[in-house]
Amino acid sequence: MTHHLIKDGKFEYYTTGKGTPIIILHGLLGGLSNFQGVIDYFPPKGYQVVVPTLPLYSTPLIKTSVGTFAKHINAFINHMGWEEVILLGNSLGGHIGLVTTKLYPEKIKALIITGSSGLYESAMGASYPKKGDYEYIKEKSEDVFYDPAVATKEIVDEVFATVNDRNKLLKTLAIAKSAIRHNMAKDLPKMTTPICIIWGRQDAVTPPKVAEEFHEKLPNSDLYWVDKCGHAAMMEHPDQFNEILNSWLENKGL
Numbered sequence: 001m002t003h004h005l006i007k008d009g010k011f012e013y014y015t016t017g018k019g020t021p022i023i024i025l026h027g028l029l030g031g032l033s034n035f036q037g038v039i040d041y042f043p044p045k046g047y048q049v050v051v052p053t054l055p056l057y058s059t060p061l062i063k064t065s066v067g068t069f070a071k072h073i074n075a076f077i078n079h080m081g082w083e084e085v086i087l088l089g090n091s092l093g094g095h096i097g098l099v100t101t102k103l104y105p106e107k108i109k110a111l112i113i114t115g116s117s118g119l120y121e122s123a124m125g126a127s128y129p130k131k132g133d134y135e136y137i138k139e140k141s142e143d144v145f146y147d148p149a150v151a152t153k154e155i156v157d158e159v160f161a162t163v164n165d166r167n168k169l170l171k172t173l174a175i176a177k178s179a180i181r182h183n184m185a186k187d188l189p190k191m192t193t194p195i196c197i198i199w200g201r202q203d204a205v206t207p208p209k210v211a212e213e214f215h216e217k218l219p220n221s222d223l224y225w226v227d228k229c230g231h232a233a234m235m236e237h238p239d240q241f242n243e244i245l246n247s248w249l250e251n252k253g254l
Contacts, residue, residue, distance in 0.1 A: 003032055003051075005053065008079070009079070011052060011053075011076050011079060012052065012053040013050055013051060013052040013053060013076070014032055014039075014050070014051045015048060015049065015050045015051075016039060016043050016048070016049050017042065017043025017044075017046075017047055017048045017049050018043075018046075018048050019043075019045075019046040019047045019048050020046070020047050020048065020084075020085075020086060020109070020254070021047070021048045021049075021050050021080070021082055021085045021086065022038070022042060022047050022048070022049050022050065022085070022086045022087075022088055023050050023051075023052065023073065023076075023077070023085050023086070023087050023088070024038065024039075024049065024050065024051045024052075024088050024089070024093070025052075025054065025073070025087060025088065025089035025090070025092075025093030025094070025096050025097050026051070026054065026089075026090065026092075026093050027089075027090050027091030027092045027093050027115075027232075028056065028091060028092040028172060028175055028176065028179075029158070029159050029162060029172070030090060030091060030092075030093070030232070031158070032051045034090065034232060034234065034235050035051065035088075035090075035234055036238070037234055037235075037238025037239070037241065037242055038088065038234055038238070038241070038242060038245075039051070041238075041242040041246070042242070042246075045246060047086075050080075052073070052076050054069055054072070054093075054096070055069070055072055056069075056171060056172075056175060057167065057168050057171050059171070061170060061171065061174055064171055064174040064175055064178065065174075065175075065178040065182070066092070066095055066096055066099050066175075066178050066179055066182045067099060067178075067182065069096045069099075070096050070099035070100040070103055071103075073087075073096060073097075073100045074100060074103065074104050074107070077104075077107055082107075083107070084107060084108070084109045085107060085108065085109065086108075086109050086110045086111070086112070086249075086254065087100060087101065087108055087110075087111045087112070088111075088112040088114075088245075089111075089112070089113055089114075089116060090113075090114050090115055090116070090231075090232055090234060091115050091116065091117060091205070091206070091231065091232070092117055092175065092179055093116075094113035094114060094115065094116025094117065094118065095116055095117040095118040095179055095182070095184075097111050097112075097113060097116070098111065098113065098116065098118050098184055098187075098188075098191075099118075099182070099184070101191060101193050101195075102184070102187050102190075102191055105191070105192070105193055108193050109193075109194075109254055110193065110194045110195070110196065110249070110252065110254050111193055111194075111195045111196070112195070112196040112197075112198065112245060112248075113195065113196075113197055113198075113214065114197075114198045114199060114200075114232070114233050114234060114241070115199065115200065115203055115205060115206050115230075115231040115232060115233070116206065116210075116214070117179045117180075117206060118179075118182070118183070118184040118214075119183065119184065119185060119206075119210050119213055119214060120206065120207075120210050120213075134156075134160055137156060137159050137160045137163065138151070138156045138160075140159075141155055141156045141159050143204055143205075143230075144204075144205060144230055144231045144232065145230040145231065145232065145235070145236055146200065146202045146228050146229050146230040146236060147228070147230075147236060150230075150232075150235060150236055185213075185217065188214065188217035188218050189217055189218075189219060191218060191219070191220075192219055192220050193220065194220050194221075194252050194254070195214075195218050195220060195221040195222075196221070196222055196224070196244075196245065196248045197211055197214050197215055197218075197221055197222065197223045197224065198224045198226060198233050198234075198241060198244055198245065199211035199223065199224070199225060199226065199233065200225075200226050200229030200230045200231060200232070200233050200236065201225050201226065201227050201228070201229060202227075202228065202229060202230055203229070203230050203231045204230060204231065205230070205231040206231065208225075211223055211225075222248060224244045224248075226240055226241065226244075
């Protein structure tokens with residue numbers, strides 16, 4: 001599906017629906033299409049789904065960090081004139097959501113994380129990335145999912161193009177290192193925002209023990225499991241993901 005991106009000053013985003021804004025934060029090697037199920041499901045439920053383009057590759061290398069991206073999201077919220085929003089992030093996007101929630105709690109009604117970094121992640125392995133080795137990238141992309149068929153040729157091609165672009169490769173490595181450095185274990189117990197944790201039971205990138213630690217440390221969190229599922233529950237099991245999230249939002253009166 002082709003998405004029409006709105007360019008508005010330094011911001012670029014896709015939006016659909018009206019109501020409480022749900023801001024989607026994609027992962028390091030992810031994109032808008034990863035959340036198609038959410039984009040289709042929630043507008044009829046009375047939400048405005050918004051997917052901003054994260055400035056992963058346009059930010060100067062020296063400023064490339066999880067904190068910088070959280071400040072970008074805060075600036076985006078202010079630019080749009082919203083008083084309160086819901087954040088939904090996968091992988092690095094979850095981490096950015098956590099940092100945004102920590103820094104600007106008054107603006108975040110709720111946060112949903114799935115396969116989030118912030119405590120631990122195995123990334124793509126010590127030898128990642130190998131430029132020019134398409135089969136290696138294909139294998140690593142498939143490892144992200146429980147069902148390797150989810151890693152379509154389009155997804156593998158996008159990752160392959162990223163790691164073979166020198167500028168993007170340098171930024172990718174800088175962001176990955178920033179995510180590892182920016183451990184949030186000490187911050188989580190102080191965060192009282194309602195947080196929904198949806199996790200794949202077979203997540204090899206951020207294993208189930210990570211979800212349990214998030215749940216244990218976050219005082220106002222709920223943890224839900226999706227079986228036969230890897231690092232991106234909203235992609236592998238979109239219907240189940242949406243049902244869990246919708247029920248949670250309803251129960252919280254959000």
